[in-house]
Amino acid sequence: MQKGETLFSIAWHTGNDYRDLAKLNNIAPPYNIYPGQIINLTKQKVTSKANEALPRGQTSKIKSNQPVDPPAKQAYGKSEKNVNGGASGPPVGEFPEQVSAWIWPTSNAITNMFSAKEAGNKGLDFSGSIGQPILAAADGKVVYTGNALRGFGNLVIIKHSDAYLTAYAHNDKILVKEQQWVKSGQNIATMGKSGTDTVKLHFEVRYKGKSIDPLQFLPKRK
Incomplete structure (x- = not known):
């Protein structure tokens, strides 16, 4: 890993759940890592004969687009138990191969478009007012809630498949918890200006x- 990265930023930039990376690399809460540490992103393979581990697989050498603050003690979910009030969601780790349908997280106007440039906007920015609802763009599981990634404010990250994640930043209030399964269109947060100067x-x-x-x-919008 590089200076300024945390386990949470590595998970975000590689499309993983930070709990999976922590378990894979035997990293205990509060998930502190250090510059130069090798972070495995996939399980090590073993030989069929001697059951010996092969050389380490893919490691994190990703350059974060922005520095990451040290993790705050209360910045992450408090529990990894079922937080759906007893409702049974899909089995842990069971995601669809493809996202069946996407919806808009808000009906508000787009104020800043996506840019593929290195320093460009990596998503869409929407206008709004404090307290407006923010909706999950597809079915999935909440893999992160918190404010440890500088520049994102109060952030929600949802995993929709083994390949797709969505992020919802600058929230005022977060209405879901980590490990909670959510439905497309579910109100997951309210709009705010955390981590920025504009709602x-x-x-x-x-x-x-x-x-x-x-x-x-x-x-497409009508």
Whole structure:
């Protein structure tokens, strides 16, 4: 890993759940890591004969687009138990191969479009006012809620498949918890200006950790 990265930023930029990376690399809460540490992103393979581990697989050498603050003790979910009030969601780790349908996280106007440039906007920015609802863009599981990633404010990240994540930044209030399964269109947060000076929603879609234009997936507006 590089200076300024945390386990949470590595998970975000590689399209993983930070709990999975922590378990894979035997990292205990509060998930502190250090510069130069090798973070495995996939399980090590073993030989069929001697059952010996092969050389380490893919490691994190990803350059974060922005520095990451040290993790705050209360910045992350308090429990990894079922937080759906007893409702049974899909089995843990069971995601669809493809996202069946996408919806807009808000009906508000787009104020800043996606840019593929290195320093460009990595999602869509929407105008709005404090307290307006923010909706899950597809079915999935909440894999992160918190404010440890500088520049995103109060952030919600939802995993929709093994490849796709969405992020909802600058929220005022977060209405879901980590490990909670949510439905498309469910109110997951309210709009705010945390981490910025203007009320807005910053929305990202990531495929295997790479930012892609959300307009490729969202239905056309009338």
